[in-house]
Amino acid sequence: MAHSGNGNNSLDADREVCVEVSNLWKVFGHEPERVLDDPELRAATKEVVLTKAGCIIALRDVSFNVHKGEFFVLMGLSGSGKSTLIRCIIRLADPTAGSVFINAEDICAFDEERLAEVRRHTTGMVFQHFGLLPHRSVLDNVAYGLKIRGVLREERYEKARACIEKVGLKGWEGYLPSSLSGGMQQRVGIARALAGDPEILLLDEPFSGLDPLIRRQMQDELLELQVEIQKTILFVTHDLHEALKVGDRIAIMRDGEIIQTGTPEDVVINPSDSYVRQFVQDASPTKVLTARTVMEQPPVLLYSWQGPKAALQILRDANVDSAFVVARKARILGQVTVEGLVALIRKRDTFLKDALNPDIQTCHADSILDDLVPLVASTRYPVAVIDEDNRFLGEVYVSTIIANMIQEQGPEEDEEAVEEAQDGLAEGQEDTEENAKALEDGPSEGAEEA
Ligand SMILES: Nc1ncnc2c1ncn2[C@@H]1O[C@H](COP(=O)(O)OP(=O)(O)O)[C@@H](O)[C@H]1O
Numbered sequence: 001m002a003h004s005g006n007g008n009n010s011l012d013a014d015r016e017v018c019v020e021v022s023n024l025w026k027v028f029g030h031e032p033e034r035v036l037d038d039p040e041l042r043a044a045t046k047e048v049v050l051t052k053a054g055c056i057i058a059l060r061d062v063s064f065n066v067h068k069g070e071f072f073v074l075m076g077l078s079g080s081g082k083s084t085l086i087r088c089i090i091r092l093a094d095p096t097a098g099s100v101f102i103n104a105e106d107i108c109a110f111d112e113e114r115l116a117e118v119r120r121h122t123t124g125m126v127f128q129h130f131g132l133l134p135h136r137s138v139l140d141n142v143a144y145g146l147k148i149r150g151v152l153r154e155e156r157y158e159k160a161r162a163c164i165e166k167v168g169l170k171g172w173e174g175y176l177p178s179s180l181s182g183g184m185q186q187r188v189g190i191a192r193a194l195a196g197d198p199e200i201l202l203l204d205e206p207f208s209g210l211d212p213l214i215r216r217q218m219q220d221e222l223l224e225l226q227v228e229i230q231k232t233i234l235f236v237t238h239d240l241h242e243a244l245k246v247g248d249r250i251a252i253m254r255d256g257e258i259i260q261t262g263t264p265e266d267v268v269i270n271p272s273d274s275y276v277r278q279f280v281q282d283a284s285p286t287k288v289l290t291a292r293t294v295m296e297q298p299p300v301l302l303y304s305w306q307g308p309k310a311a312l313q314i315l316r317d318a319n320v321d322s323a324f325v326v327a328r329k330a331r332i333l334g335q336v337t338v339e340g341l342v343a344l345i346r347k348r349d350t351f352l353k354d355a356l357n358p359d360i361q362t363c364h365a366d367s368i369l370d371d372l373v374p375l376v377a378s379t380r381y382p383v384a385v386i387d388e389d390n391r392f393l394g395e396v397y398v399s400t401i402i403a404n405m406i407q408e409q410g411p412e413e414d415e416e417a418v419e420e421a422q423d424g425l426a427e428g429q430e431d432t433e434e435n436a437k438a439l440e441d442g443p444s445e446g447a448e449e450a
Pocket residue numbers: 028029056057058076077078079080081082083084085431434435438
């Protein structure tokens with residue numbers, strides 16, 4: 001998968017931090033500071049705070065870092081605070097407490113002018129409901145942000161055309177949004193966000209309004225695009241499968257809090273509590289587990305300079321039929337079998353490489369198990385796991401993959417979490433109208449400036 005190479009690097013503490021959110025609170029309502037000044041209210045549930053203080057806690061002490069070039073996902077049920085969080089990051093909503101740093105600059109200390117600057121130059125936003133200007137062509141929609149910035153006509157059209165081509169819409173420049181499908185309209189939305197060449201892309205449920213097939217296609221396209229553009233991406237979704245597929249790391253939100261941050265693998269293998277466990281229970285391990293996680297060290301590894309007789313002895317001692325052969329620095333050459341070695345010895349050939357079967361199945365350490373299925377199906381030997389330099393790292397057995405395909409069913413103890421999840425969903429439904437409103441004022445803010 002295009003993005004999987006990033007997966008482990010994102011854990012690297014040395015990587016440059018692009019967005020840093022610390023102890024962020026957002027309370028909606030009259031005199032929200034009252035809630036934060038009162039230790040009892042600070043610790044109270046959303047419902048209690050609403051009843052006692054008439055305020056809504058949308059974000060509660062949220063902290064996380066996003067690294068440069070990282071694909072970071074905020075995942076949670078509707079109403080969990082995802083949109084508020086993303087809006088606070090570019091101060092479309094003002095945090096009640098806490099701090100947001102973008103490239104080590106304190107966004108909360110910025111005046112309106114500098115904020116507008118950040119929104120136009122550093123960040124690009126994509127909304128669920130596209131937010132396109134209905135009476136303007138695709139080209140004008142994409143070029144719109146550049147126009148506001150005062151970029152000259154020729155240059156902005158040139159840039160817009162390049163972005164339209166990037167999202168696969170070449171030839172559609174002259175059409176109105178209404179003549180495009182939902183998926184195509186969202187490609188326009190992405191092109192518009194890219195047009196200003198922002199460093200950070202903020203996408204708030206960009207694919208939630210699309211049907212599942214188009215949605216999967218859009219996810220693939222975005223991942224491919226990311227390989228090319230290498231932006232820092234903050235991507236919001238309520239869909240776990242989407243989160244697991246696209247994210248280098250995922251932060252799971254509930255009731256305004258981040259309850260777990262980790263790679264897709266971390267989240268599936270080590271859910272932080274019963275709520276997360278409930279969420280990830282249906283996730284297919286073969287879509288998130290990588291070869292690196294499940295590979296094993298072989299009982300025997302042969303070296304190209306060993307003689308056939310020694311090799312045969314080693315295989316027999318270990319009671320195995322075959323083994324991988326590596327050269328210096330563990331570079332993989334192929335594999336030999338007991339039969340092959342016996343034939344070689346009969347011919348009085350003393351070179352192990354003459355018995356090599358170079359036709360082996362290999363995969364990279366970051367490959368997900370799903371992608372290994374066709375490989376293990378086409379060989380009766382294990383699949384060799386290698387790195388970029390062809391070095392042997394370990395092997396994966398067909399039995400391991402099958403075992404992971406049989407999904408584990410969690411115990412019934414989590415009824416509470418199920419109920420909570422269902423409550424959340426019901427609550428989310430009531431929210432949607434409000435959310436739509438909140439989202440809408442993003443692009444229209446720009447419209448007002450025109
Ligand atoms: N402008 C607002 N005024 C009052 N409450 C709001 C406002 N915007 C969001 N909320 C509330 O904050 C909580 C988080 O909402 P939101 O960030 O939209 O969640 P999500 O994007 O995860 O669905 C919800 O309870 C929502 O009702």
